[in-house]
Structures are given as C-alpha cells and as structure tokens.
Amino acid sequence: MSKLWGGRFTKKTDQLVEEYTASITFDKELAEEDVQGSLAHVTMLGKQGILPADDVDTIKDGLHRVLQRIKRGDWEYAIADEDIHMNIEKALIDDIGPVGGKLHTGRSRNDQVATDMHLYLRKRVVEFVDLLQKLQSALLEQAKANLDTIVPGYTHLQRAQPILFAHHLMAYVSMFGRDAERLQDSYKRINTLPLGAGALAGTTFPIDRHFVAKQLGFDRVYENSLDAVSDRDFILEFLSHASIIMMHLSRLSEELILWSSTEFRFVELDDAFCTGSSIMPQKKNPDVPELVRGKTGRVYGNLIGLLTVLKSLPLAYNKDMQEDKEGMFDTVRTLQGALQLFAPMITTMKVNKDVMRQAVNQDFSNATDIADFLVNKGLPFRQAHEVIGKTVLYCIQQNKYLLDLSLEEFKQFSPLFDDRIYEVLQPVNVVNARNVYGGTATPQVTDAITRAERELDATAAWVTEYAEKSR
Ligand code: ARG
DSSP states (O other): OOOTTGGGOOSOOOHHHHHHHOOHHHHGGGHHHHHHHHHHHHHHHHHTTSSOHHHHHHHHHHHHHHHHHHHHTOOOOOGGGOSHHHHHHHHHHHHHOGGGGGTTTTOOHHHHHHHHHHHHHHHHHHHHHHHHHHHHHHHHHHHHHTTTOEEEEEETTEEEEEEEHHHHHHHHHHHHHHHHHHHHHHHHHHSEEOTTOTTTTOOSSOOOHHHHHHHHTOSEEOSOHHHHHHOOHHHHHHHHHHHHHHHHHHHHHHHHHHHTSTTTOSEEOOGGGOBOOSSOTTOOBOHHHHHHHHHHHHHHHHHHHHHHHHTTOOSSOOGGGGGGHHHHHHHHHHHHHHHHHHHHHHHHOEEOHHHHHHHHHTSSTTHHHHHHHHHHTTOOHHHHHHHHHHHHHHHHHHTOOGGGSOHHHHHHHOTTOOTTHHHHTSHHHHHHTOOSTTSSSHHHHHHHHHHHHHHHHHHHHHHHHHHHHTO
C-alpha cells in the first residue's frame, strides 16, 4: 500500500526525505499510548453513531492484536510509514482490511500525538514522584542513624558551624520533597485531553470530547483547539522540573565525591556503587555521582533545546514540534537511571562517624558560640565578634584550638570569660544550642524527621492513587 496521505502526490517521496522526516525510530516508544488513545476514540465514534457498532468492534479487536504483536516484538515498523501513528494504522488495515481506515475519522495526527504525549508523561510523573519518595526515605533512614553524628557544616566550603549529619541529610529530603511536590502539581496540567481538536480547528463530526476524556482518565479537555495541538508547555514543565531534580542530585553528588576523598574520608560508598582504575590498583572511584553530576548537563540541554524549538513558532502544529520527543525520552531515561541508583547508594553508604567527630574537634567552628556567650554577658555582638576574631588569630599563631586555651589566656581578650565557656565550646553543645525550629539541635532534627515521615507517607499514598489513575 502507498502512503496513507499519498492521494495528492504524483511522485514517490525521496528516500532521504523519508528518513529525515520520519520519527518512528524514536516515537515507537509511544505505541501503547497510541493504541490506548485510539481505543477511546473509536469507542466514542461508536457511541456517537459516527461508526456502526460492528466496525467499532472490528477496529478494537484489530488494535488489541496490533498492540500484542508490538509488545511481543513480532512487528516491524517501516520508515516509509513515518511515525508510530501511521505505522499502527497501517498494521491495523493490514490486519482487518479497509474498515481500519475508519479509525482516523474526526481525528488528526496533531491531536493524536499530543494525546499520546500526555498519556505517556503522566505515567512518568507518577513514577518519578515514587522514585523521589524512595530516595527521600533512604536519606531519612541515614539521617535517623546519624542523629548523634556531628560534622562540620560549611559555608564557602570553609568550616562554619558544627551540625548534625542528620540535619545535613534532611536538607536534601526537603529539596527532593519540593521536587516531588512540583511534579504532583504539574499532573493537573498534563492530565488535560487534546484529542478532538482535529488538525487545529475541531472537526465536522459530532464527537464527544468529554466522553473520551473520561475513558482515558483525563480531568478536563483543552478549551481551545489551536492551543490543544500547539501546546508543549506540559513537556517544558516536566523538563524544567527534571532539571531542578538533576541540579539537586548534582549537589549531593559533589558532596559525596568530596566526602569520599582521602582528604575528607567522611563517608565510604559501597563497592557495588564504585568502579576501579585500569592502571592504578588502589583506586575506588565514585563514578555514579560523577556521572550524575555530568549528566545534569544533558538534562539542562534538553530543556533549552525544546524551549528554543518552540520559540517564535507560529500556531498551530509545525513539523518542528516533532523535535519534542527525543529530548524528553532522553531526560526520562537519564533521570530514571540517576534516581534508581541514588537510593540504594545512600542506603549502603558507610558513614565514618569518628572521622566526622574528629574533624569538629580540630577547627574553629565553635567560634560563633563564644561570641554569643559574650553577647549574653551584655557585650554588643560586633564587639564580641572582634574579641573572638582576635582570640582565633592568637590560637592560629599558637597552633591551638579554642578548647586548648586556659582561662587566663581567654581573659587576656575579655574579662567577661569564665569557666563555663569550656562547656559552651563542646561541639555537642554548640549543636544543641541551635534549638530553633528548623535548626540543627537534636530535638529539632528529631521533630523534622517525624514531620518528614508523615509527608512521605502522604506522598506514597498519592503514588498509589495516581498510579491507578494514570494507567
Ligand atoms: N510524527 C509527528 C510528530 O511527532 C506526528 C504529527 C504529525 N503531523 C503532521 N501534520 N505531519 O510531531
């Protein structure tokens, strides 16, 4: 059979043009969604009396068979049939004869492809919320196991103030929580049906868009037919959410890479998540976080790529829009890989509590606290800051830490010091002094973990509910 759209042509398509314009090599990933959309469409055509019931049944049976063949791998697509939509239609007609040609009544590939993408992406969104939730749980479990682990907190990558390692990990739980929330919020926009928009203007057939929406589990339909076929915001939104997730993962990656270096030795990643060097026998490289850090670039690239494809594009459908797919599939795969690996990598990570503790005993990260001590004695903070600055300088010159100074030495800098400062300066007390909501004191972090656990339960319930809805 010739091309499904071959009627007005007198020449064969140039071979190179065929290859250049075809999308089947990558949009074959949408096969299931394409059949799903077609089944709902043809059911509606029957209900509306646009097609006789017999034809509808024949078409549905045929579509099921085509999908089974695709799933079994007993199906060969043809570049000449351009994309998944026409490949499936062709396979249907081969299977059931000319009646298969009635499927496309009242429909265009423009509203069809948009529908497929919505169906595809809403499933992925639920899967990503699930993966994020699992990563959050892994981080939260590590946090629970490290409520007594004190570690230097950094600003400018310089030791700043000691914190609980649990507090540091819980920061990421919050970030990934916002990421999940963003995806959950985007679901309502993804879950809007474009089908029924026709090529751009609607259709002359008395279709029922709301019936199709209901069958496919869409909460609403696009209000405007031009918008329905032109909109790719929902993909852009996904690509930007994915970029933010990768950005968060890249920051955690960078920390894991630093922490597992010999210079830090704060953590050790499990052997199962590292690789060796082909020349240096001693090496154990943190390849997974390094690759996640690196792959963040391609995920950003896919976002910028599609933004640029859509920039200045006139309404409605333009072939440019076929470029929406490869980047999206690539981002889905890249993000899946990263999130799937991260949760078990965090779970199996060994935390060197002693090395961390030792680190806080050998720095000046308790300096703010003796400044605060002087403030509590009535000294204005600026003056206290100056006094402690001088004290720290003295320590550096003497090759000592604050806790090594005698009370006489302290008193050289201010008469307000008394021997309670030795308690104040203990890292554990420094940590627990920050007992404000959201702070690093043990009771605060314990509460934060309890709150996060409740949120994770709610997210898990959302995933269960929406996994069903998005099927
Ligand atoms: N393969 C096309 C795409 O992915 C499907 C829509 C084609 N529509 C058209 N009018 N050529 O965008």
